[in-house]
Structures are given as C-alpha cells and as structure tokens.
Amino acid sequence: MTLASNDFSRRDVVRAAGAAAIATAFGPSALAQEGKPIGVALVGGAHIHTPQYVSALRGRETVKVKYAWDHDPSRAEKRAKELSCKAVTDAREVWDDPEIQAVVICSETNRHHDLVMAGAHAKKHMFVEKPLGITAKESFAMAAAIEKANLLFTTGYFMRTDRNHLFVKEAIARGDFGKITRVRGSNCHSGSLGGWFDGEFRWMADPKIAGVGAFGDLGTHMLDILMWMLGGVETITADIQAVTNRYPGCDETGEALFRFHDGIIGTLAAGWVDVDNPVTLLVSGTEGHASIVNGLLYFHSNKVKGADGKDPWSELPPRVPLPISQFLGALEGKPHDNLVKPSEAAARVAVMEAAYKASQSRSWARVPQA
Numbered sequence: 001m002t003l004a005s006n007d008f009s010r011r012d013v014v015r016a017a018g019a020a021a022i023a024t025a026f027g028p029s030a031l032a033q034e035g036k037p038i039g040v041a042l043v044g045g046a047h048i049h050t051p052q053y054v055s056a057l058r059g060r061e062t063v064k065v066k067y068a069w070d071h072d073p074s075r076a077e078k079r080a081k082e083l084s085c086k087a088v089t090d091a092r093e094v095w096d097d098p099e100i101q102a103v104v105i106c107s108e109t110n111r112h113h114d115l116v117m118a119g120a121h122a123k124k125h126m127f128v129e130k131p132l133g134i135t136a137k138e139s140f141a142m143a144a145a146i147e148k149a150n151l152l153f154t155t156g157y158f159m160r161t162d163r164n165h166l167f168v169k170e171a172i173a174r175g176d177f178g179k180i181t182r183v184r185g186s187n188c189h190s191g192s193l194g195g196w197f198d199g200e201f202r203w204m205a206d207p208k209i210a211g212v213g214a215f216g217d218l219g220t221h222m223l224d225i226l227m228w229m230l231g232g233v234e235t236i237t238a239d240i241q242a243v244t245n246r247y248p249g250c251d252e253t254g255e256a257l258f259r260f261h262d263g264i265i266g267t268l269a270a271g272w273v274d275v276d277n278p279v280t281l282l283v284s285g286t287e288g289h290a291s292i293v294n295g296l297l298y299f300h301s302n303k304v305k306g307a308d309g310k311d312p313w314s315e316l317p318p319r320v321p322l323p324i325s326q327f328l329g330a331l332e333g334k335p336h337d338n339l340v341k342p343s344e345a346a347a348r349v350a351v352m353e354a355a356y357k358a359s360q361s362r363s364w365a366r367v368p369q370a
Contacts, residue, residue: 037064038331039099043091043115044107045070045079047129048201049156053104054082056324062332067094070107091115095122102152102331104324105129108203109211113138120145125152127327128345131220134211136350140370143342154327154339157224159187161323163316164297168283168290169229170317176301178287182265183230185222185281188274192244192252196272205247213247215240215254216352219270224340224348225281226268232261233351233367240359243273256355343370 040063042054057065065083069091070076080087094100095118102125105115112133119126126146132155133139146153159165171177191197192214197205204210204217212220215238227233240254253271260266281292288301289309297316300309307313320338321329330336350368358365 037062039097039101040065040331041067041069041094041097041100041103041124042079042083042085043069043094043103043105043119044111045075046072046108046201046203047106048196048204049129050079050106051082053106053127053129053324054079056322056328057083057104060328063328066097066100069094071111091118095119095124100124102126102327104327108209110134110209113142116142117145120149120151123149123151125327125331127324128153128155130155130157130345131211131216131349131352132342132345133349136346136353136368139346139349140343143346143370146342152327152330152336152339153342153345154323154330155345156323157221157228157340157345158322159221159225160228160338160340161320163319164292164295165225165229165281166317166320167297167299167313167315168281168292171288171290171299171301171304172229172283176288176303176307177283177285177290178303180230180264180283180285182267183226183281183283184267184269185226186269186277186279187218187222188253188269188271188277189218190275191272192246193273193275195246197247202247205250207250211349212352212356213240213242213251214272215251215256215270216356217270218272219254219256219268219355220348220352222270222280223268223351224344226266227344227348227351229283230260230262230264230266232347233258233266233354234261235259235364235366236351236354236358237364238355238359240356243271254355254359256358258351258355346370 065085067086067088068076068079068083069088073089076087076089103119105128207213236258238256240251243252252273256268258266278294283290287303291298296312298309299307299313301307326338354365354367
C-alpha cells in the first residue's frame with residue numbers, strides 16, 4: 001500500500017489462468033445477460049484503499065452492488081450507505097446469492113483465506129486486495145482454488161499500470177539491457193511519521209492481522225514489479241526493523257537482498273519512515289541501464305538509438321486502467337491480459353514470508369514454492 005508514490009495515490013493488474021476458457025465462458029453474454037447489470041458485492045471494507053474501490057464500483061453503470069459485508073456491523077453499514085446497497089454481517093448471504101457474480105474483497109488480511117476459499121467454492125470472480133494471504137501455504141491454497149474454479153481474479157498491484165514500468169518491462173523482453181546483472185526497487189513513504197494508521201486503519205500496523213508490517217505492506221508492490229519483469233526469486237536475506245515504535249510489534253522499514261532463479265541480484269527497500277523516495281527503480285545490464293528518479297525514466301542502451309540516458313525518456317507505452325477498473329472491465333467481457341494471476345499473487349507472499357524469516361534468523365532463506 002502506498003499513498004504518495006504514483007498517479008493512483010495522488011488522485012485519491014499477465015493473463016489469468018485459463019484466460020481463453022474464461023473469456024469464452026464469462027464474456028458479456030454470460031455476465032451481463034439481457035442488459036442486466038453485473039451483480040457484485042463488497043466483501044470487507046477495512047482496507048485503506050476501500051474508498052477508491054467504492055468510487056470505482058459506484059461509477060460503473062454495468063455493475064450493481066447488492067451487498068456490503070463486514071464482520072463489523074458499523075463498518076458494513078458505512079460501506080452499504082456509500083454504495084446504496086444492503087449491509088450484511090453473514091457472508092453466506094453473499095455466497096448463496098446467484099445474482100452475485102463477483103466480489104471485491106477488502107477485509108483484513110487474516111480473513112482473506114476463509115473468504116477467498118468460500119468465494120471460490122461459490123464460483124464468484126474476485127478482486128482481492130493485496131497481500132493475498134498471511135502465509136505462503138495458505139496463499140498457494142487460495143491460488144489453486146481460484147484457478148481450479150476457472151475464475152477471473154486480480155489484486156491491487158497498481159504499479160503495473162505505471163508507464164515507466166511498462167516500458168522497462170518491454171525493454172527487458174527485447175533484450176535492450178543485454179545480460180541483466182542487478183536490479184533495485186524502492187517504495188517508501190512517511191506513514192508512521194504521519195500517524196496514518198492511528199485510527200480506523202490501525203489493524204494494518206498489526207502484523208498478526210495484516211500479516212506484515214511496513215516492509216511487507218509497501219515492499220510487495222515493488223517486489224511485484226521486479227518479479228513481473230524478471231521472474232521468480234530463489235533465495236533472500238533481509239534486515240527489517242522498527243524505528244519509532246509508534247506501532248508496537250510492527251516493523252517500519254527494511255532492506256532485502258535476493259537472488260532470482262536466473263542469477264540476477266535484486267535489492268528491495270520499503271518503509272513508512274522515509275520523508276522522500278526519489279529513486280524508485282534501477283535496472284543494470286551489460287548493454288543498458290534504467291533509473292526512475294522523481295517519476296522520470298532515464299534510459300541508456302547501447303542497442304537503442306538515442307538512448308543515452310542524459311534526458312528523461314518520453315517514448316512510453318499508453319496508459320492502462322487501474323487494477324479495479326481492469327477487473328470490472330473483464331467482468332464486462334473486455335480483454336483481460338493484464339490481470340494478475342493468482343499464482344503470481346501467492347508467489348509474492350512466499351517471498352515476503354521468506355524475507356521476514358531471514359531477518360529474524362539473520363541468515364539466508366529459500367523461498368517456498370507452490
């Protein structure tokens with residue numbers, strides 16, 4: 001989660017498994033029959049990004065939100081009022097309703113497993129706020145259930161919509177960097193310093209509920225970008241710490257060093273105690289180099305004419321919709337090549353789990369696989 005480092009936050013996701021089969025089975029004629037709106041439910045309204053998703057749901061004419069569920073009655077009522085729908089505290093009312101075709105899950109992370117498994121059993125397409133789960137084991141189980149049910153899925157990895165990131169991913173695929181030797185990602189803000197989690201979002205600074213602290217909360221976004229570009233992580237070590245202790249038992253900053261399966265060295269920084277975060281990405285190879293500094297991309301490649309890295313690179317791919325809009329569009333039958341795969345979401349949890357274990361043991365940890 002970040003509220004200060006990209007277009008999404010300032011203004012207020014690789015194809016899903018079995019995509020071809022899903023597109024055939026769940027095209028416009030299947031989900032929006034006879035012009036009827038697509039039935040959706042908000043399942044949990046606890047996450048700090050819930051207001052953005054509520055806004056997206058309200059702004060979609062093809063979508064009708066029927067329920068707002070939460071285990072907290074007052075929160076269910078609050079979200080239901082925002083969405084002009086029925087507040088419920090028994091999730092079975094959502095799962096048992098044939099009019100509900102999809103859900104947006106914004107509950108506390110420690111409730112994801114039970115909700116996602118129930119949703120998969122009920123054959124509900126789902127957007128699940130990140131991280132997918134608390135542990136690698138439960139996240140891989142959720143991913144398997146979603147894929148077995150042949151459902152549309154994505155999560156809130158909005159950094160995939162950044163045009164700079166899209167360009168770097170394409171440049172890597174073209175071989176513009178030669179042999180990539182190392183990469184570095186950073187995603188930091190001043191959330192602890194500003195008391196962002198003092199009120200209703202306090203649970204996000206409780207690792208027993210959120211699964212992670214600051215390093216995992218913010219780091220998972222940039223970790224997703226690095227893995228999206230370069231593949232799986234094999235081993236990792238990390239130093240993850242509290243700084244102000246504003247949120248007892250919760251880490252506030254961290255740095256990880258890891259090795260991708262193909263040998264590339266990666267580093268990742270994330271935290272809630274940074275007053276600035278100007279350099280967010282570095283990619284270095286034998287033929288090229290890229291850096292994103294204050295939102296501007298500097299690209300140098302011996303293989304690309306004019307790419308000398310001296311001035312900001314402006315030849316960027318077109319914008320793509322934010323993850324929630326991609327998900328709602330997929331429900332309408334629009335192309336959904338950019339949705340995050342359930343297996344991808346689970347793999348990020350596995351890397352983060354290994355990072356925390358490595359920090360605790362002051363050693364290297366092997367990343368668990370599905």
